[in-house]
Amino acid sequence: MNKFVTKLNNDSLLSNQDEFTTSATSKNIKKLVSGFTLIEALVSIAIFAYVSVAVYSGFVGVLKIMNVIRVKGIMTNLANEQFEIVRNLPYQNVGTISGIPAGVLPQTQAITRDNKSFELGVTIRNVDDPFDGTFDGIPKDLSPADRKLVELTISCTSCNPTIPSISLTTQIAPKNLETASVNGALVIKVFDASGLPVPDATVNIINTSVTPNINLTDVTGVSGILTIVDAPPSVSGYQVIVTKSGYSTDRTYPVGGSGNPNPTKPNITVIVQQISQVSFTIDKTSNINISSINNQCIATPSFNFNMIGNKLIGATPDTYKYSHSVTTNALGILNLNNIEWDTYNILATDSTYDIIGTNPLLSLGVNPGVDQDLQIITATKNGRRLLVVIRDQSTGLPISDATVTLTGPNNYEKSLVTNEGFLTQSDWSGGSGQIDFTNPNKYFDDSGTIDGISSAGNLNLEKVFENYIDSGYITSSSFDTGSTSNFKQILWSPGTEPVETGVNSVKLQIATNNDDETWDFIGPDGTASSYYTSSDQNISSSHNGDRYLRYRLYLSTTNQLFTPTISDISFTFTSSCIPPGQVNFSNLSSGSYNILIEKVGYQNTSKNVSIDNNWAKEEITISQ
Numbered sequence: 001m002n003k004f005v006t007k008l009n010n011d012s013l014l015s016n017q018d019e020f021t022t023s024a025t026s027k028n029i030k031k032l033v034s035g036f037t038l039i040e041a042l043v044s045i046a047i048f049a050y051v052s053v054a055v056y057s058g059f060v061g062v063l064k065i066m067n068v069i070r071v072k073g074i075m076t077n078l079a080n081e082q083f084e085i086v087r088n089l090p091y092q093n094v095g096t097i098s099g100i101p102a103g104v105l106p107q108t109q110a111i112t113r114d115n116k117s118f119e120l121g122v123t124i125r126n127v128d129d130p131f132d133g134t135f136d137g138i139p140k141d142l143s144p145a146d147r148k149l150v151e152l153t154i155s156c157t158s159c160n161p162t163i164p165s166i167s168l169t170t171q172i173a174p175k176n177l178e179t180a181s182v183n184g185a186l187v188i189k190v191f192d193a194s195g196l197p198v199p200d201a202t203v204n205i206i207n208t209s210v211t212p213n214i215n216l217t218d219v220t221g222v223s224g225i226l227t228i229v230d231a232p233p234s235v236s237g238y239q240v241i242v243t244k245s246g247y248s249t250d251r252t253y254p255v256g257g258s259g260n261p262n263p264t265k266p267n268i269t270v271i272v273q274q275i276s277q278v279s280f281t282i283d284k285t286s287n288i289n290i291s292s293i294n295n296q297c298i299a300t301p302s303f304n305f306n307m308i309g310n311k312l313i314g315a316t317p318d319t320y321k322y323s324h325s326v327t328t329n330a331l332g333i334l335n336l337n338n339i340e341w342d343t344y345n346i347l348a349t350d351s352t353y354d355i356i357g358t359n360p361l362l363s364l365g366v367n368p369g370v371d372q373d374l375q376i377i378t379a380t381k382n383g384r385r386l387l388v389v390i391r392d393q394s395t396g397l398p399i400s401d402a403t404v405t406l407t408g409p410n411n412y413e414k415s416l417v418t419n420e421g422f423l424t425q426s427d428w429s430g431g432s433g434q435i436d437f438t439n440p441n442k443y444f445d446d447s448g449t450i451d452g453i454s455s456a457g458n459l460n461l462e463k464v465f466e467n468y469i470d471s472g473y474i475t476s477s478s479f480d481t482g483s484t485s486n487f488k489q490i491l492w493s494p495g496t497e498p499v500e501t502g503v504n505s506v507k508l509q510i511a512t513n514n515d516d517e518t519w520d521f522i523g524p525d526g527t528a529s530s531y532y533t534s535s536d537q538n539i540s541s542s543h544n545g546d547r548y549l550r551y552r553l554y555l556s557t558t559n560q561l562f563t564p565t566i567s568d569i570s571f572t573f574t575s576s577c578i579p580p581g582q583v584n585f586s587n588l589s590s591g592s593y594n595i596l597i598e599k600v601g602y603q604n605t606s607k608n609v610s611i612d613n614n615w616a617k618e619e620i621t622i623s624q
Contacts, residue, residue, distance in 0.1 A: 074113050075154045079168045091174045098215035100228050117158040123151040126229035145230035147173040184270040186228040190220050193283040193368050197224025201244045209237040231270045238268040242280040248340035250280040260314040284369030290334040292376045297577040299332030300378045304350040309342040341368040353378040354385050357579025377579045383587035390581045393623040397422045398581020406585050408593035416583035423479045426568035428452030437477040446474040459566040467560040479549045485573040487539040492569045495535040502558030507531035512546035521552045
C-alpha cells in the first residue's frame with residue numbers, strides 16, 4: 001500500500017514537472033516567435049521603403065527624360081514653323097528688322113507653347129558664294145550677296161536650365177539672276193591684347209542714318225571676324241560696339257559727339273562696292289584691390305583720388321577711355337572690378353592727405369585677367385610736397401638704398417634714402433651649387449635639362465640634337481632681404497612665350513623662411529599644387545613676415561622644336577609700409593630745386609624741377 005502511494009506520488013510529481021516544463025517551453029517559444037516577427041517586420045518595411053524609393057526615383061527620372069524630349073520636340077516644331085515662314089516670304093523680305101539684310105522678321109521674339117515660354121533668336125546673313133568670286137577677291141564679285149543664311153536659336157526660358165538651347169540653320173537662294181550691288185561690305189575683326197583672334201565676341205551694329213534703321217547684334221566666328229555683306233552705304237553712320245562676357249568693350253564713336261568730339265575710332269563709313277574694314281581689341285577684365293594707408297600701416301579712410309588710364313578714345317582735347325574720381329571706404333579699401341588692361345596713374349584730390357608713395361610703383365600696369373593689388377601710402381598735408389620715384393633704367397624697377405638729395409631756395413638741402421626695392425636675377429651662366437645668392441650668375445640646383453649657358457642671359461630648355469627636352473626646372477640660391485618683409489609682385493621677361501610651347505610653359509613657385517634652411521615651394525594660393533603662370537602676379541600673402549626667398553622655375557614645351565625663354569626674374573617687396581624706391585619732401589617753398597641721385601654701382605644723376613603746385617611727382621631713372 002505504501003509502495004503504491006509512493007509510486008502515485010512520484011508519478012504525480014513527474015506529471016507536474018512535465019507540465020511545468022511544457023509550460024516554460026511554450027512561453028519561451030512564444031517569446032522567440034514574438035521576437036522574430038518584429039525583426040522580420042522591420043526588415044520587410046526597410047526593403048519595401050528601399051524598393052519604393054528606387055521605383056519612385058526611376059519614375060521621376062523617366063518623367064524628366066520625357067519632359068526633355070517633349071520640350072526638344074516643341075523647339076524643333078517651332079524651328080520648322082519659322083523655316084516655313086521664311087521659305088514662303090518674298091526673297092527681298094527675308095531679313096531681320098533693323099538688321100542686315102533688312103526684312104520683316106524680328107531678331108528676337110517670345111513664344112508660348114504648351115504652357116511653356118520660349119525665346120526665339122533669328123540671325124540672317126548674306127552669303128558670298130566663292131563660285132562666282134568674292135567681294136574681296138580678284139576679280140571682285142560686284143554682286144556678293146548670293147544667298148542668305150538663316151540661323152534660329154531657340155531656348156526654353158521657363159524650363160529647367162539643364163535643358164540646352166538648340167540652333168538650326170538653312171539657306172535661302174533668290175529665284176532671279178543677280179544684279180550689281182549698290183551696297184558695300186563691312187568686315188569687323190576682333191583681337192585680344194596679344195593680337196590673337198577673339199571668337200564669339202558680341203558685335204552690335206547701329207545705324208540710324210539709313211532707312212530702314214539698323215540695330216543688329218551678331219557674333220564673330222572662330223577667326224574673330226564678322227563679315228556683313230551687302231551693307232547699305234553710309235558716311236560715318238555705322239556705330240559698332242564689341243564686347244564679350246568677362247571681357248572689356250571696344251567701340252566706335254560719332255564725330256562731334258558730346259564729351260568726345262574728335263574720336264580716335266569714329267563711326268564707320270561704308271561705300272558702294274567697297275570693303276570697310278575695322279579692328280577692335282578686347283580682352284579679359286581685371287580687378288584692382290586698392291588700400292589707402294599711412295607709413296605705419298594704419299588705414300586712411302575715405303581717401304579721394306583720381307584714377308586715369310593711358311588709352312585714348314579721343315584727341316584734341318585728349319579724352320581717356322578710363323578717367324574716374326574714386327574714394328576708398330571707411331576701412332581704406334576700394335575694390336575696382338571689370339577693369340580693362342591698361343597703365344593707370346593716380347592723382348590725389350583729397351583735402352586732408354597727400355600721396356607719399358605707392359606699391360607697386362606708379363604708373364600701374366594691369367594685365368588682362370589678373371587681380372592686382374595697389375597700396376597708396378598717405379601722409380597728412382604739410383605744405384608743398386614733392387614725391388621722387390627712382391627706377392632702374394634697364395628694368396624699370398624701384399631702386400633701394402639710393403640717396404636722394406634735394407636743394408633749393410633759402411639754402412634748402414635735405415637727403416633721404418630709399419629703403420625698398422627688388423630682388424632680381426638675369427644671368428645663370430655660372431651654373432649650380434651656390435647656396436646663398438652672392439654670385440649673381442649662379443644658382444642652387446637644376447634638373448639637368450635647363451640651359452643657361454648657350455644663350456648668355458637667357459634660360460632655355462636643353463637641346464638634344466635638333467629637339468628640346470620637354471621639361472625641366474631650376475632652383476635659385478637664397479636671396480636675403482635683410483629683414484622681415486612683405487613680398488608683393490613677381491615679374492619676369494619676356495611676358496609671353498611661343499604659342500607652340502603650350503599653355504603655362506613657364507611656371508614658378510616661391511619658398512620663404514626666417515632660418516635660411518626650410519624651403520617649402522608654393523604657388524599663389526599658398527599650396528604646393530599651384531603655380532605662378534604669368535608675369536606681374538601678386539605673391540601669396542603667406543610669405544609675408546619672412547626674410548629669405550628662393551624661387552623654383554619650371555619650363556616645358558609641347559612642341560620640341562620650340563622652347564620657352566626667360567631673360568630675367570624679379571620680386572618686389574616692402575618692409576612694413578615704406579613704399580619701394582620712393583622718397584618724399586614736404587613743406588617746400590615755391591621755386592626751382594635740384595634733385596641729385598647717388599647709388600653705389602650706379603651713375604650719379606641730377607634733375608632740375610620747379611615746385612609750383614601743392615603736390616608734384618618726379619620719376620627719375622638711373623643707370624649702372
